[in-house]
Amino acid sequence: MTNTWAVLLAACALSLLEAQAQPKLPACSFYLFGMGERRKLLYKEGVLLDARTGETVRKWEVARETIRPAEYSVRLELAGGGVVTISEDEKGVWLAEGGHKTSLAASRLKLPRFQGHSKAALLRILHQEILVNIVDGKPVPNLFVYSKPWYRDGALVCMCLQKTGNLRLVKDWILGLREPFDRNNAGQREPDNLGEALYLISLVSDASHPLVRTILDTIPQFRKGNYIVGSTDFAEHPVYQTKWLKFGLRALRLDDPYEIPAVFDSYSALFWMDYKTAHVEGPGFSQEARELYPYLGWAEAHSHGWPPPMTVTEDRYPLTWEAQASQANYAGMGLVSEEYVQRRICAPHTWHAAEMFLYLLEQP
Numbered sequence: 001m002t003n004t005w006a007v008l009l010a011a012c013a014l015s016l017l018e019a020q021a022q023p024k025l026p027a028c029s030f031y032l033f034g035m036g037e038r039r040k041l042l043y044k045e046g047v048l049l050d051a052r053t054g055e056t057v058r059k060w061e062v063a064r065e066t067i068r069p070a071e072y073s074v075r076l077e078l079a080g081g082g083v084v085t086i087s088e089d090e091k092g093v094w095l096a097e098g099g100h101k102t103s104l105a106a107s108r109l110k111l112p113r114f115q116g117h118s119k120a121a122l123l124r125i126l127h128q129e130i131l132v133n134i135v136d137g138k139p140v141p142n143l144f145v146y147s148k149p150w151y152r153d154g155a156l157v158c159m160c161l162q163k164t165g166n167l168r169l170v171k172d173w174i175l176g177l178r179e180p181f182d183r184n185n186a187g188q189r190e191p192d193n194l195g196e197a198l199y200l201i202s203l204v205s206d207a208s209h210p211l212v213r214t215i216l217d218t219i220p221q222f223r224k225g226n227y228i229v230g231s232t233d234f235a236e237h238p239v240y241q242t243k244w245l246k247f248g249l250r251a252l253r254l255d256d257p258y259e260i261p262a263v264f265d266s267y268s269a270l271f272w273m274d275y276k277t278a279h280v281e282g283p284g285f286s287q288e289a290r291e292l293y294p295y296l297g298w299a300e301a302h303s304h305g306w307p308p309p310m311t312v313t314e315d316r317y318p319l320t321w322e323a324q325a326s327q328a329n330y331a332g333m334g335l336v337s338e339e340y341v342q343r344r345i346c347a348p349h350t351w352h353a354a355e356m357f358l359y360l361l362e363q364p
């Protein structure tokens with residue numbers, strides 16, 4: 001088979017997967033406001049709620065609603081006449097009603113328009129889905145179902161924040177890190193956290209950060225020859241774990257005596273940032289895995305230079321999700337819809353949003 005035919009067949013196979021790898025999210029129209037350090041607000045069905053307490057902020061009888069995710073706005077045509085607009089910009093969240101404009105939350109952040117990019121609208125939506133999940137200065141995977149940041153998700157989020165000039169939003173969280181592991185996966189000490197934490201520190205500090213010495217002292221506990229290995233997501237992933245370690249060490253300009261093992265690792269393709277040739281081919285992620293944890297499919301596509309693993313349109317909100325994760329408390333999604341709770345889905349999700357954002361940003 002020629003290389004041309006092989007590429008065409010692969011493209012056809014991926015096109016089929018695109019149509020299959022996007023499950024239908026619950027039919028619940030909602031929108032979140034409160035990017036960065038601002039108060040989190042949830043709009044749904046004519047009601048504006050505090051997304052963290054459930055308190056009703058405002059309520060209207062709505063004849064028609066128009067949610068414009070790429071413009072960070074919701075427009076309400078009221079049953080009794082009149083128009084209400086809730087919007088968000090670089091200065092804050094605003095309520096326009098009856099000729100008056102009121103501030104609902106205020107703080108400054110950067111919201112690039114990505115002008116000239118073919119996917120500008122999608123990039124704005126994904127950026128919003130990342131920023132709205134920064135809670136108390138910490139990048140949580142989803143504000144409803146996760147109470148703590150994950151180093152892995154946080155590292156991808158911070159790659160995005162660095163590109164958009166918003167790292168200051170999480171700077172204090174990174175400076176305050178003191179543990180080499182986030183222990184979010186049933187208390188496991190996951191060795192990929194070591195490299196992820198080093199990378200995070202490199203974004204706002206240097207090798208003098210107090211956690212760096214702790215990490216360097218911890219590495220030998222996972223060292224096997226010239227690489228590291230341990231349990232990540234309850235399985236050994238030496239290639240993925242060693243790639244993260246090397247990436248973090250290099251980011252801080254520290255000595256790196258480690259080599260990526262030449263073995264198959266299903267997580268190898270999740271690390272697309274560097275060391276792409278250090279990869280042993282093997283089975284990719286299953287369709288089911290890409291549906292439940294779509295960040296896997298996007299990272300895999302990014303690593304291999306494949307087409308997008310699913311079709312995405314800018315008229316949807318949210319664009320991102322995660323389903324049936326072992327450590328998520330899905331009861332928190334009840335404020336949005338009980339169907340999310342029953343189906344064990346959370347949306348939006350920062351790792352998914354970050355993988356999509358970084359993949360699309362690199363496209364012409």
